[in-house]
Amino acid sequence: MAVNSRKVVIVGCGFVGSASAFALMQSKLFSEMVLIDADQRRAEGEAMDIGHGMAFASPMKIYAGTYDDITDAAVIVITAGANQKPDETRLDLIRKNSAIMKSIVGEIKKREFHGILLIVSNPVDILTYIALKESGYPANRVIGSGTVLDTGRFRYELGEHLGVDSRSVHAYIIGEHGDSELAAWSDARIGGLPIHDFCELRGHYDHDASMDRIFNNVRNSAYEIISRKHATYYGIAMAVCRICSAIVRDERSIMPVSSLMTGEYGIQDVVLSIPSVVDANGIEAVVPIELSEKELDALRNSANVLKKIIQENS
Numbered sequence: 001m002a003v004n005s006r007k008v009v010i011v012g013c014g015f016v017g018s019a020s021a022f023a024l025m026q027s028k029l030f031s032e033m034v035l036i037d038a039d040q041r042r043a044e045g046e047a048m049d050i051g052h053g054m055a056f057a058s059p060m061k062i063y064a065g066t067y068d069d070i071t072d073a074a075v076i077v078i079t080a081g082a083n084q085k086p087d088e089t090r091l092d093l094i095r096k097n098s099a100i101m102k103s104i105v106g107e108i109k110k111r112e113f114h115g116i117l118l119i120v121s122n123p124v125d126i127l128t129y130i131a132l133k134e135s136g137y138p139a140n141r142v143i144g145s146g147t148v149l150d151t152g153r154f155r156y157e158l159g160e161h162l163g164v165d166s167r168s169v170h171a172y173i174i175g176e177h178g179d180s181e182l183a184a185w186s187d188a189r190i191g192g193l194p195i196h197d198f199c200e201l202r203g204h205y206d207h208d209a210s211m212d213r214i215f216n217n218v219r220n221s222a223y224e225i226i227s228r229k230h231a232t233y234y235g236i237a238m239a240v241c242r243i244c245s246a247i248v249r250d251e252r253s254i255m256p257v258s259s260l261m262t263g264e265y266g267i268q269d270v271v272l273s274i275p276s277v278v279d280a281n282g283i284e285a286v287v288p289i290e291l292s293e294k295e296l297d298a299l300r301n302s303a304n305v306l307k308k309i310i311q312e313n314s
């Protein structure tokens with residue numbers, strides 16, 4: 001069956017799935033959206049509630065469906081699974097969510113599906129790896145939201161610090177979406193200027209202290225939000241929307257989604273985030289940005305952390 005580039009499926013309609021559905025409805029990217037959840041009534045309720053906003057946005061079909069509705073979809077966004085509890089790391093979620101991911105991919109595999117699998121559930125890098133192996137799809141079609149959200153947080157923090165539009169900040173968080181992630185400072189630029197030059201233009205000279213503070217704010221964001229409101233969902237919903245836009249509009253946008261490494265920086269057979277060109281086929285290319293020795297070590301450490309978890313759970 002031909003892919004309908006205007007159709008999206010969301011599997012998992014909790015906080016993240018429903019916020020993503022709401023953001024996607026407003027984005028006007030799709031004309032058909034299928035919501036699937038283990039709790040069918042939850043999916044029905046979300047479809048009704050979000051559908052009632054349509055009169056103020058653009059017409060589209062939104063309904064609670066089943067896996068039989070996936071076959072012509074361009075993107076399946078998987079947001080099913082338990083979320084992170086206070087004091088729980090993303091990696092603690094592995095046992096619960098890997099079983100859920102295997103069952104969902106099992107259902108998808110029983111049907112014809114030629115679109116992109118976008119994994120959001122945590123730990124996203126591990127679950128993307130599992131989805132890739134279980135599905136047998138080519139690696140370009142199985143991507144994780146990775147550090148797209150963390151990078152958004154990083155750009156936000158830098159924008160606030162420097163009094164500049166966060167969209168003018170080109171700087172990435174890479175590696176694991178989690179505790180071993182790192183900021184690629186050596187590649188960071190604001191409006192084309194190397195980051196330290198721009199900082200000094202704005203009267204900031206204490207680079208080391210600022211870099212520590214900003215990176216810690218980014219890395220601890222999820223913990224800080226969860227300790228206050230028990231879940232995070234609006235930021236990730238916008239990230240999902242942005243990734244879907246790059247896919248369905250064939251934008252060739254560069255963003256740090258997570259994907260299978262095949263020798264980049266000497267790393268392979270693990271899924272993590274490196275800036276990548278995203279188009280209608282998913283990952284068109286990985287962009288191996290220049291890293292300092294220290295960053296390279298941190299990236300390889302991040303890969304090792306993830307590899308160890310994969311080995312322990314396979």
Ligand SMILES: NC(=O)c1ccc[n+]([C@@H]2O[C@H](COP(=O)([O-])OP(=O)(O)OC[C@H]3O[C@@H](n4cnc5c(N)ncnc54)[C@H](O)[C@@H]3O)[C@@H](O)[C@H]2O)c1
Pocket residue numbers: 011012013014015016017036037038039042079080081082083084093097100103104120121122123124145146149177231232233236
């Ligand atoms: N990647 C990111 O940047 C990011 C950010 C925030 C949250 N998350 C992750 O997203 C996931 C969802 O978080 P949440 O806050 O929405 O959780 P939630 O508990 O609110 O929702 C999870 C939903 O998944 C459904 N579900 C469970 N098993 C299912 C199955 N087998 N098939 C279909 N649906 C199933 C549940 O019924 C529930 O509605 C978590 O793993 C969380 O850690 C990722």
